[in-house]
Amino acid sequence: MPSTSHLPYGTWPSPITAEAVADASGSTAWPSGAGEENWWCASDPATATVRLLRNAPGHEQPVPVLAPGISVRNRSLGYGGKPYWVRPAAPGADSHLLVFTDHRDQRLHRAEVPRIGTASETAFPATAPLTPADPPGRETCWADPVPSPDGTEVWCVRETTRAATGPDDADPAARTTRDIVAVPLSGAAADDPEALRVVARSHHFLSGHRPSPDGRRLAWIGWDHPHMPWDSSELMVAELRDGVAGEAVRLCGGSHDGTEVSVSQAEWADPDTLYAMADPDGWWNLHRVDLAADRPEALKIANVLPLEEDCAGAVWRVGPAWFTVSPYGVVFAHGNGPQKLSRWSPEDGSLSELAPGWSRFQGDLWSDGERVLVRSADPALGSALLSVPLAPGAGPALRVRPESEDPLAAWQPLPERRTVHDAQGRPVHYVLHRPSHPTATAPDGELPPLLVQVHGGPTSTCGLTADLEYSFFTSRGFVVADVDYGGSTGYGRAYRDRLRGGWGVVDVDDCVTVARALAAEGLADPDRTAVRGGSAGGWTTLACLAHTDAFCAGTVYYPISDPASWRAEQTHDFESRYVDTLVGVLPEDRARFEKISPAAHADRITAPLVMLQGADDFICRPDQATRIVDHLAERGVWHRFLLFEGEGHGFRKADSVRRSLLAEVALYREALGAHIAPDVPAVTDTL
Template sequence: MSSTPHLPYGTWPSPITVEAVGDASGSTSWPCGAGDENWWCASDPATATVRLLRNAPGHEEPVPVLAPGISVRNRSLGYGGKPYWVRAAEAASDSHLLVFTDHRDQRLYRAEVSRLGNAVEDGFPASVPLTPADPPDRETCWADPVAGPDGTEVWCVRETTRAVTGPHDADPAVRTTREIVAVPLSGAAADDPGALRVVARSHDFLCGHRISPDGRRLAWIGWDHPHMPWDSSELMIADLRDGIAGEPVRLLGGSHDATEVSVSQAAWAGPDTLYAMADPDGWWNLHRIDLATDRPTSTAIANVLPRQEDCAGAIWRVGASWFAVTPYGVVLPHGNGAQRLSRWSPEDGVLTELADGWSSFQGDLWSDGERILVRAADPARGSALLSVPLAPGSGPALRTRPKSDDPLASWKPLPERRTVYDAQGRPVHFILHRPTHPTASAPQGELPPLLVQVHGGPTSAAGVTADLEYSFFTSRGFTVADVDYGGSTGYGRAYRDRLRGQWGVVDVDDCVTVARALADEGLADPARTAVRGGSAGGWTTLACLVHTDVFCAGTVLYPISDPARWRAEQTHDFESRYVDTLVGTLPQDRARFDIVSPAANADRIKAPLVMLQGADDFICRPDQATCIVDNLAERGVWHRFLLFAGEGHGFRRADSVRRSLLAEVALYREVLGARIAPDVPLHADAPLGGHTDGP
C-alpha cells in the first residue's frame, strides 16, 4: 500500500485545470415551464452568448431552442432582466409561443417553437421582430415580458437611453426613461413605433409589473434616484382602462416619516388581493394587501408571515421572483444564510418544507400553479434546477436532469457556513472551503495559504457550492473564505445597513476579521493570506491592500477604485447614485471620499497585485483600473494588468477566465514561492513579471 504523499500546501497536483474552469464558467438563470417542458437560459463560455435551452421527462438532455448566434439576454439595469416569455402550446396546437430579447440588437422577437420531440431535426424556428430597430441617437432594451390581459400583447419594461448631446446631459440619469409598454404580438410595431402603447409611468426605475387575474388592475414596483431598491422602493397600483393605467397609488414601501421600506416583489392572489415582500419590520417578509373593490387603494395590510429571517432578496434584475402564489398556498424560500423552500398555507398558517436537503434558492422562481421551477444549491448536493410538484402527496422535488457522476468530486471541498465576531461583537458570516485532495496532505504543523474572496454587489451574498474556480485552488492546498461582509443580503436590513456610509471600512474590517479568525483557529497561514474580488469586491480588495497589512497579495477584477468618479456620467444609470448611500454626497463629504478611496491612496499599496479588466465595461470603466496600475508602475510595484477586448463587466469567454487564472497563479508564485501550483503551466502569454498587456 502506497503512503499518502506529504506535500506543502499550495503545491498539490490537481486534475482541475484552467481550461476546465474556463469551460465551466457559465451559469444558468430564468427557469420557466411550457407544459411538462423545462426552459432556462445558460451562458456559453465558448461563444460568450446566452442560449435558451429546454428539456422534459424522457428528453432530459438539454437542447437549444433558438439558432446559434442568438443571445437571449438584455441590458436592462445594466445587469439584464428576464429576457423571455413562453406560452405553452394548447391541446390542439403543436407549437409554443416564445417572445425573447436578442442581445445583438436588444429588440423583442417572437417565434413558434414546436413541442419537444416534434421539432424537425437540426431545425430552429424563424424569429420575427416585434419592436422597431433603434435610431442612431437612442438605445432601447426590453425586459420581463408578461402576457397582456387579452392575449394579443406582451407587456414589458422598456428602458430608453438617449445619446449624449453635450455636457448638460452626459449623466445617464437625465437621458434614461422607463415605462411599462404594451407590444402587439402581431408584429405591427416592428415597422411602426406608433403601434406600441405606453401603459404606465411613475418612477426613474420600474420592475415587477403584474396584471390582476380579472385584467382590471396593474401592480408594479418603482424607485427613484438616489435610492437603491433594497433601501427604498414602492409598490404601486392603478386601474386599467382601455389598456392604459390610471393615476398610480402607492400601497406600500418607500421613504416616509423618516423610515425606509423596500418592496422586492408583488403577486396577485385574486382580483382584490395582493401579496408582497417588504421589510418594514427589518426583514423581507410576506405581506397581504386587501384592496377596495371600487378604487385602487388598500383596506388592510398585514405581515402574514412575521419571521426574523429574509424571504426574498435584493432587486438587481427586472423580473426577479422569490415567491409564487398558487392554489396550494404561497411558495417561498426563507432563512438567514441557509434557507428552506416552503409552502405557506393562508388557511392555517402552516409552513410545509418542499425541498428537503437543499439550502439555497435563487431569485428567479417560476410557477404555473401546479409546480415550481427553481434553481437550488446545497454544499453536499451541488446545484440543480428543481421541479417541485405542489399538490399534497404528489411527490418530492426532483432534479430536471439526473445527477451525473463527477470525476472531480474527490478534489472538491464541502463548503461550510461559518460565523465569527468582530471587535464590537457583531457577527460576520462566511463560507469556508478547506484544502481538499484525495491523496495528498501537508507536512504536520504547516498552515495553508488563504484566499479571502470578496463578492460583488456589494449587496450580494456568497454561494454555497464547491465552485470549480475555488476548487482549482483548494485542490492544490489553498483555503478559500468567501465573506458575507456587512452589506450582504440574506441576514436582514440591519446587516445590510452596516455598510451605509461605511464602504471601504466595514467590508475591509469584516474581511480582516475572517482572516484573523482562521489564522487563530490554525486553519490559515497569516503570512500567506491574499484577497481577491471583482466589481464592488474589487473595491474591497484594493481597500484591503490600502488600509491594512494583513494581505500579501491581491487579485482585482473590473473594480471601482475612485468613488468620486464612479457616479453620474462615469457609470450606468442604475448605480449612478449608489455612492451617495455607500460613501456620501459631494462636495460636502469630500473628506470621507479621500479617506476611503483606493485611487486617492494608491501610494499605500505595497503588495503585488493582478488587475483584470474588460475593455468594454460600461459599469466600472477601464480608467478605474488603469489609475491604480499607472501608480504601481511608477513606483515599481510588482503587478500584472490584462485588458480584455470584447469583455464587459464580468468575463463571458472561457479564454478570458483561463488567462485570468494563469495571471493569478503567476502572482502567487511571485509572492508565495516558485513551487506554488507547479502543475499549472505558465505559457509565454502569462509572464511572471510586472507587465501591462492585453489578451
Template sequence: MTAPYGEWPSPISAESAAAASGGVSYPSIVSGEVWWCSSDPRTATVRLLRCRPGRATSEVLGPEWSVRNRSLGYGGRSYLVTTGAQSHLLVFTNQHDQRMYRVEVGRLDEGTETAVPRPLTPADAGGVATHYADPILGPSGTEVWCVREVTRPITGPGDEDPAPRTSRQIVAIPLDGSAAADPDAVRVVATSHHFLSGVRVSPDGRRLAWVGWDHPSMPWDGTELMVADLVDGVATGATSVLGGREVSVPQAEWADSDTLYAMADPDGWWNLHRLRLDSGGAPAECVLPMRRECAGPLWRVGPTWFAVTEVGVVLRHGVGAQQLAVWDPATGALRDLAPGWTEFGSDLRASVPGEAGPAVVVIAGSADRGSTVLHVPLPAAPEQPAADPVACTAASHQDLRPWNPAGQRRVARGADGREVHYVYYPPTNPGAVGPAGVAPPLLVHAHGGPTSSTDAGPDIEFGFFCSRGFAVASVDYGGSTGYGREYRNRLRRNWGIVDVSDCVAVARELAAQGMADPARTAVRGGSAGGWTALACLAASEVFCAGAVYYPISDPLTWSGGATHDFESQYVRSLVGDLPADLEHYRRVSPLANADRIRSPLVLLQGADDFICKPDQAQRIVDAVAARGLWHRYLIFDGEGHGFRKESSVAASLRAEAELYSHAMGITVDPSSTDRTREGTPQP
C-alpha cells in the first residue's frame, strides 16, 4: 500500500517496543555453561540466566533477587561464578540493598536445587552508601576481592559535592560470611587513585594489577596501570607501569606471572600492548599496532574488550564496525572468529584454561541481528578450523524483524570537510511505501555520554518509528569513541558546538540526497544526547521538533554536588575552566539560550535521577512555558538515569508520537495495527 510517511500501519506498538527494550550484559563461561545478566523491563530488575550453548535457558535466582550494583553511577560487573567439586560458587551484588551475597548453585542437568543466598557484606547504616563491583576470587580461595565504593552522607551546607565524600579501595571479603555482621572483617588490599577498575591477581598470586585515575581526568583521557607485590594479602610497592596524562589504559590481563597484556592508546588508538615485568623496567611494547580501536571507554567498573586464552589473545578491532579475532603471539597472525558479526560489547570473557573446548563469550550483534550472548569456540591450534559461534539467547525482537530496519554505516562531511560517522536506518515496512517523489521525515539521534558511540544493530525504538515511515540517523558526532583519540578529542571544550554542527551536517546531507524531508527533521537524545538535542534546537533552525530525555541543560549547574562523583568534573574537559571560561559556558548552555528555542519539544525525566537531576529538565520547561511554546513534560516516579520500566518507555514513545504529529502535520499512531499482537483476534 502507498501511505504518507509517518502514518504507515505497524505491528510495533509503544507497548511492544517497551516490552522488548531490555538488554543482556556481563556474560561468563564456566564448566561449559554460559551465564549472563538480562534486564527485565516488566519488573525493572536484572535476572541472572544460564544455559549450555544451543540448549534451553534457565534462571539462576528467584524473582526476589536482582543482580546489579551502582558503582560509578552506571554500575559494573556484578557477579562472579567459579566451579567447585560439587557445584558452582556464585557471588553477586543484590540491587535492592547493594550487599554482596554468596550461594552454591548446582550444575545444569544435575537437578540440584540452588541454596538460599546469604550475605557476605554488612548492611549500610547512617546514610552511608556502599557498592561492590568487579569481583574476583582471591589468591587464597577463601576471599572475594573487588572494588568497594563508599559514599558518606551529606553532613551540612557546603558538603554537597560527592567527590570528597566518596572513596574507593580494593578490598578482600571473607567467603565464610563473617563480614556480614562485622564490617571490620572486610580487609583493605590496595588503594591508589580516586577511581579504580580491573582488579587482577597474577597466576602465581605474587602480584596485583589494576587501573586507576583521578579527577579531573576522565578514564578515556588518562589512566594508570598499577602493579604491586602481594605480601600477606596486601598490595605493597604499587608502581605505575603504563599510562598517565593523555594515555588511557582501560584494561589489563595477566599472560603469565611476569607478563601483562594491556590496551592503551599512546599512538592514538586503543591497541594491544605487552609488558614484561621481569625485563628491568623495559617499556610496554605495542604488539599489534593498527589504526583501529581494540577497546572502548571505561564507563563502568571492570569492562573487558580482550581475553588471554590458551590459543592466543581474543579481541575485537575495527573503526565503527568491529571484528572478533584471535591473535597468535608466536606468529603474529590475526584470525577472524565470528564472520558476519559486526557489533561487540565491552564484556568479553574466556573459559578457564584447561577446560575442554576453549571458548569465549561476548555480547554481539550485526545490522540485521539484535544483541545476543554469543558463545565462540576457539580453534585448538592455529591450523585447525573453529566451530561456528552459537547464539545463547534469541536475538532481540526477531519476530518484528521485517519491520525493524538494518542499520547502514555512512559518513557525512561536516565543517571544514571533516568526517562525521553515523548509522542510517531507512523507513522499513513490508506492507507500505511512501508517495513517489516525497522524502520521509527524519529523526536525528544523538547518543549519550557524550564519550560513547552508536552501533548498527537493530534498535526497537528506532524500529517503532521506521516501521511507520520515518528515517533515523544515529550520529557518532565528534567526541564519539570507535574512531581513535583525534576524533574523540574533537569535543574538548567544544561541547555544544561540534556535536551540534555534526548533527546538522548529517541532516543537511540526507536532505540534499533526497533521503530526508528538511521541513520534517527532528532531533532526539538522552543524557548528554539530551544536551545535544537542546543545543541543536537553540543553535540552529534545522530541526522542527525535539525529544529530550533526562538532559543536561546547563553546564554551570551540572558539576560538583549537582551530579554524581564520576562526572562531577567532566565539564572541565567538555567546556572549560571556571571562572576563566565563564562566557564560553554561557555561549554553549542550552538553558542560557532557551529563548532561541522555537520548535516544540517533549522532555522526559526520571524523578530519582541523581546523574542528570530533574532540575536540569525543569529549568528548560519553565523557560519555554513562559513563552507559550508547545511542549510536554513527563516525569516518571521510580526511574533514574535511563528508563527501566516498561510503562515509562511506552509512555515516552507515545509522547514522541504526539510531538511529531503536532510538529510535522501527520498522524503518528503509537498503537499496533496487528491486533493479534494485542491479544485480540483479527476480524
C-alpha cells in the first residue's frame, strides 16, 4: 500500500484532472422504453450535442439511435422540454416509430428505427420532417410529443416567437404564444402548415397535456405571467370533439381567494379520474380528482396521501414526470432531501418502497405500466438509470447498464446531507463534500479551504451524490458545501417561499450561515473560504462578494448582476417576470432593487474573481457579466473573464468546462497562495 503523505490542504496530488471532469460533464435525461429496450438522451461534451441512446437486455452497450450531428433537444421555455416519443414495434413488426426534435432546425422529425437484434439495426434510420420550416422572423419549438387518441398524430406544446419589430416590441412575452397542437404522423404538415390543428389553448405557458384513456378529454397544466409554475399553476380539463378541446375548465390550482396553489403534474387513472401533484397543504402531495361523467367538472378533490414531504418538483421544462399511474398503483418519489421511490395502493393505502438504497430520483420518470425507468443516485451507489418492475414480487430494481469499476472512486468523498440553523432559528440545508484522498493527509491543526457552492434556479436543489467537479477540488484538499438556501425546492412551500421578496438577502445569509457553521465546527478555514455558482447561483455569488466579507474569492458562471435589467426584454419569456416575486415590482420597489444589486455596488467587490460567460446566452446575457468585469478592471481588482463563443446558458463543450476549471485554479492560487493545486498546469490569462 502506498505510504501516507502529509501535505497542506489544497496541495494534494490528484488523478482527477480538468480534462477528466470535462469529458465526464455530460448528463442523461428523458428515459423511455420500447418493449424491452431502454432509451435515453445523453449530452456529449465532445460534440456539444445530445445523442439519443438505447440498449436492451443482452445488448447492454449503449448505441446511438440517430446519425451523428443530430442533437435531440429543443429550446422550449429556454431550458427545453421532452424532445422525443417512441412507439414500440407492433408484434411481428421490425421497427419502432420515433418522433423527435432536432436542435438544428427545431422541427419535429420521424424515423423508423429497427429493433435491437434485427439485421438492419446497425444502420442509422432515415429521418423526415413532420412540421414546417419557420418563415423568416419566426422561431417555433415543439415539446413533449404524446400520441393522439386515434394514434395518427402526436400532440405537442408548440411555442412560437416572432422577431421584434423595434425597440418598443422587444418584450418576449408579447411576441410568444403557446398552443397544444396536433401534428399528423403522415408528414402532411411538413410542407403545409394548414395540416396542423390547434387542439387547445388557455394560458401563456402550457405543460403536461394528457388525453384521457377513452379519448374524450384532455388535461393539461397552465400558468400566466407574473407567476412561476411553482408559485401558481392550474390544472385544466376540456372535452374533446373531433380532436379539438371545448371550453377549458379549471379543476384546481392557481391564485384564488388569497391563496396560491401549484400543480406540477397530472395523469389519468381512468376516463373520469385524474391524479395530480399539488400543494394546497404546503407540500406537493398526491391528489385524486373525481370528474363528473357528463361534464368536465370536479366532483371531489382529495389529498389521498397527506405527507409533510414533497412528492414532485418545480416545472422548469415542458413535460416533466415525477409519478406514474399503473395497474399496480401510483408510483412516485418522495422525501425532504433524501428520497424514496414508492408504490401507493389505492385499494388499501399502503406504501411500498421499490428501490431500496437509492436516495434521489429525477423528474423525468417513464413507465409503460409494467416497469418504470428513472434516473437515480445515491452517495454509496453512484448514479444510474434504473429499470424497476412494478408488479408485487416481480423482482428488484436493476441498473440498465452494468456497474463498472470507477478508477477515481478512491478520490471521491461520500457526500453528507446536513442542516444548520440561521440567526432566526430557521433551518438551512446543505450537502457536505469533505476532503478525500487515499494516501494524503493534512498536518495536525490545519483547516481546509472551503468552497461554498450555490445552485441555480434559484428554485432548484442540490443532489446527494458524488460529483466529479467537486471531487476535482476535494481530492486536492478542499471542502465543498453545496447549499440548499431558502427558496430551494424539496422542502415544502414555506421553505420555497422564504426567498420571495428576499432574493439577494436570504440566499446570501444562508450561504454565510453554512460557511460560518463549518468554521465554528472546525471543518473549514474561515480565512480561506470562497464562493462559486452559476446563473442565479452566479447572482448569489456576486451578492456574497458585494454585501459580505465572508469570502476571499468568487467563481461566477453566466450570472445575473442587476435584477432591474434582468426582466422583460432583457431575458427570455419564461423568466421575464420572475423578479416580480423574487425582488419586487418596478418602479415602486426600485430602492429594493438598487439595494441588493451587485452591479449597483460593484465598488464593494474587492476579492479576486473569475467570470465565465457564454457569448450566445439569451437567458443571462453577456452584459450582465461585463458590467461587473468592467468595474473591476477600472479599479484594478484581480479578475479573469472568459467569454466562450458558441456557448449559451450552461456550457456544453468539453473545452469550455476544462478552461473554466483551470481559470478557477488560477483564482485560488491568487487568493490562497501560489502553492495551491501544484499538479494542475499553470495557464496563461487567455487559458
